[in-house]
Amino acid sequence: MEKFNTHSGLVVPLDIANVDTDQIIPKQFLQKTERIGFGVHLFHERRYLDHEGTQVNPDFVMNKPEYKGASILLARENFGCGSSREHAPWAIEEYGFKVVIAPSFADIFYGNCINIGILPVKLTEEEVEQLFKLSAEEVLTLNVDLPNNTVTCGDLSFKFSLSEFQQYSLENGVDSVGWTLNKLDKIKAFEAKMPTWQ
Amino acid sequence: MTTSTPQTMYEKLWQTHLVEDAKGETPLLYVDRHLIHEVTSPQAFANLRFLNRPVRHPERTIATMDHNISTRSIKIDAAGEGAANQLRALEKNCKEFGIELFGMGHKNQGIAHVMGPELGLTLPGTIIVCGDSHTATHGAFGALAFGIGTSEVEHVFATQTLRQNKAKTMKIEVRGHVGAGISAKDIILAIIGKTGSAGATGYVVEYCGEAIEALSMEERMTVCNMSIEFGAKAGLVAPDQTTFDYVEGRQYAPKGEVFEQAVADWKNLRSDADAVFDAVLTLDAKDIKAQVTWGTNPGQVVSVDSIVPSPEDFSDPVEKESCKQALKYMDLTAGTKMTDIQVNKVFIGSCTNSRIEDLRAAAGIVERYAGQKVVDSVDAIIVPGSYRVKEQAEAEGLDKIFTNAGFEWRLPGCSMCLGMNDDVLGPGDRCASTSNRNFEGRQGRGSRTHLVSPEMAAAAAITGHFVDLNS
Numbered sequence: 001m002e003k004f005n006t007h008s009g010l011v012v013p014l015d016i017a018n019v020d021t022d023q024i025i026p027k028q029f030l031q032k033t034e035r036i037g038f039g040v041h042l043f044h045e046r047r048y049l050d051h052e053g054t055q056v057n058p059d060f061v062m063n064k065p066e067y068k069g070a071s072i073l074l075a076r077e078n079f080g081c082g083s084s085r086e087h088a089p090w091a092i093e094e095y096g097f098k099v100v101i102a103p104s105f106a107d108i109f110y111g112n113c114i115n116i117g118i119l120p121v122k123l124t125e126e127e128v129e130q131l132f133k134l135s136a137e138e139v140l141t142l143n144v145d146l147p148n149n150t151v152t153c154g155d156l157s158f159k160f161s162l163s164e165f166q167q168y169s170l171e172n173g174v175d176s177v178g179w180t181l182n183k184l185d186k187i188k189a190f191e192a193k194m195p196t197w198q
Numbered sequence: 199m200t201t202s203t204p205q206t207m208y209e210k211l212w213q214t215h216l217v218e219d220a221k222g223e224t225p226l227l228y229v230d231r232h233l234i235h236e237v238t239s240p241q242a243f244a245n246l247r248f249l250n251r252p253v254r255h256p257e258r259t260i261a262t263m264d265h266n267i268s269t270r271s272i273k274i275d276a277a278g279e280g281a282a283n284q285l286r287a288l289e290k291n292c293k294e295f296g297i298e299l300f301g302m303g304h305k306n307q308g309i310a311h312v313m314g315p316e317l318g319l320t321l322p323g324t325i326i327v328c329g330d331s332h333t334a335t336h337g338a339f340g341a342l343a344f345g346i347g348t349s350e351v352e353h354v355f356a357t358q359t360l361r362q363n364k365a366k367t368m369k370i371e372v373r374g375h376v377g378a379g380i381s382a383k384d385i386i387l388a389i390i391g392k393t394g395s396a397g398a399t400g401y402v403v404e405y406c407g408e409a410i411e412a413l414s415m416e417e418r419m420t421v422c423n424m425s426i427e428f429g430a431k432a433g434l435v436a437p438d439q440t441t442f443d444y445v446e447g448r449q450y451a452p453k454g455e456v457f458e459q460a461v462a463d464w465k466n467l468r469s470d471a472d473a474v475f476d477a478v479l480t481l482d483a484k485d486i487k488a489q490v491t492w493g494t495n496p497g498q499v500v501s502v503d504s505i506v507p508s509p510e511d512f513s514d515p516v517e518k519e520s521c522k523q524a525l526k527y528m529d530l531t532a533g534t535k536m537t538d539i540q541v542n543k544v545f546i547g548s549c550t551n552s553r554i555e556d557l558r559a560a561a562g563i564v565e566r567y568a569g570q571k572v573v574d575s576v577d578a579i580i581v582p583g584s585y586r587v588k589e590q591a592e593a594e595g596l597d598k599i600f601t602n603a604g605f606e607w608r609l610p611g612c613s614m615c616l617g618m619n620d621d622v623l624g625p626g627d628r629c630a631s632t633s634n635r636n637f638e639g640r641q642g643r644g645s646r647t648h649l650v651s652p653e654m655a656a657a658a659a660i661t662g663h664f665v666d667l668n669s
Contacts, residue, residue, distance in 0.1 A: 016523075017516045018395055018495050022637045027618045031266060031280030033240035033287045045639045077516060078396035081429065081495075082635060083616075084331040085238065086347035104399060107365075107431050108331060112347035163363055165224040176349070177251070180226065180357045183218060187359055190217045190228055197452040197460035198230055198324060 009071030020082035039094030080109025204470035238329030308584020318448025338418035340437035382417035395497035399429030493524035508532030551632035552583030572604035
């Protein structure tokens with residue numbers, strides 16, 4: 001997993017609450033056995049006017065020319081709810097996003113992001129509202145600093161937090177499976193004490 | 199002598215599975231049972247292969263084909279090239295890594311969350327995970343069960359453990375008894391209507407109270423199944439005699455003395471009387487009526503005897519806007535009676551409502567409309583949750599009740615709940631569905647989903663609209 005330190009990028013304001021992972025990547029694109037090829041279908045139903053994805057929807061925020069090359073997704077509450085499909089953060093990552101900012105995330109989606117190296121930033125409702133307002137005025141560039149847990153934009157600075165290990169894992173690009181495999185003795189000791197029925 | 203702090207069931211499950219809680223690390227939990235399917239596992243297997251890592255306990259993982267299989271044919275190629283490719287990859291991966299697979303037409307094949315419980319793979323006091331958000335279903339047994347992403351599937355394969363931050367706890371008590379004709383689906387939809395679709399994010403929910411205790415295991419599964427639909431990490435019901443009686447004798451369940459020992463342990467799982475929850479919600483069962491969703495998330499739900507709400511009914515600006523968007527997508531007008539909404543599709547199935555009791559309940563309604571058939575304007579399909587359910591239903595003659603009334607009787611699978619196979623709705627189709635998600639486009643681009651109980655779905659198939667069966 002790539003290490004995450006600081007990131008500076010353009011912000012796309014996606015002003016929709018309760019964005020579920022079916023919207024992020026619809027089911028017809030889940031039939032792959034590889035981990036690539038999802039970015040082009042990110043937000044498919046909103047991004048394209050037709051089912052086949054040949055006509056770009058010019059009204060969808062991500063399709064507006066000023067947001068080309070954006071790498072920070074600004075979203076509303078309960079982002080990533082619904083299905084556990086990791087294909088959702090895969091699609092977000094492949095499209096080019098490094099950071100997703102929202103007032104709240106669904107639990108599974110949040111964990112999936114961290115496991116693949118996307119930084120989910122939880123800010124307060126008011127802070128997110130402020131960023132949406134600023135985004136309505138101009139195309140925003142934000143600086144995200146993981147070691148210092150800050151999101152800054154000009155004079156504005158917001159703090160966010162992650163659990164200690166999530167922060168460490170993102171900063172160091174930890175191979176979580178390898179990390180746990182170093183603890184096999186602990187796992188074996190646990191197994192030795194398990195009741196028969198378990 | 200030390201007095202121990204009273205614990206919730208979740209805390210007990212946590213403690214008994216804690217492998218390590220090292221400083222600076224996310225706690226490491228042991229996983230007893232891992233269910234996998236064709237859609238969320240291939241990339242996890244690929245990584246294992248790439249890094250030359252084995253599956254640590256292949257006997258603790260069970261595979262089934264459910265998400266994108268055809269419900270018209272047991273042929274692997276029947277649901278298209280993409281699906282066949284994933285199904286073949288699952289076969290190959292299970293063979294290579296030594297995992298038992300219930301493939302096409304196998305007598306144990308079924309939706310993971312139907313198959314696991316009916317085979318006794320789901321046990322109280324265990325941790326069960328699956329790359330599917332409806333894994334919370336198994337919480338009905340007093341198992342800590344939750345959906346995981348593919349990176350976590352790989353972690354479980356390689357280590358038989360998972361890292362989890364501790365969730366908060368919520369007690370949802372449903373007091374008293376529900377009225378006649380009110381199903382488990384109505385109970386859970388009423389709960390979600392009360393909390394909103396993110397009301398339990400960050401929590402593990404324990405359902406309790408007389409109305410929950412009175413439920414059968416299958417009904418408890420329906421309740422726990424939809425825990426994710428209001429954001430909960432997992433849903434739990436304390437195991438009791440109903441649970442033990444259900445588990446006993448099932449194929450993979452412990453037998454004899456081991457079973458007795460297990461039951462003795464399982465009896466200690468329930469939350470201590472004075473355990474403290476981070477949040478408590480109480481409902482009166484008698485107030486719960488038959489539910490129908492009107493919007494595009496499961497929290498947008500009302501009683502069938504009610505009307506489609508207006509954005510003006512909501513004070514929260516986000517909810518107001520969500521209502522406006524939902525009415526537009528659903529092509530509904532505020533103030534319309536729910537019973538006036540016409541549907542043209544009916545789907546009875548999914549891990550929420552495809553078990554034998556669900557099919558019996560639906561068949562019971564069909565029989566109540568003696569002699570009447572599915573109305574011409576409606577296509578109705580019934581998709582049993584597993585081959586065992588299908589076999590049982592056929593032994594009871596339920597399939598004949600349905601087909602004689604004009605329903606299509608299909609082969610088991612996830613089917614139209616998510617429409618990964620060819621069971622998809624077209625733009626503008628309006629469906630009474632016993633599934634769990636009414637998201638935009640979930641059952642097909644531009645399609646409109648109303649979540650209901652099997653009874654309501656059956657009545658909608660015959661009349662062409664929602665019906666207040668109790669009036």
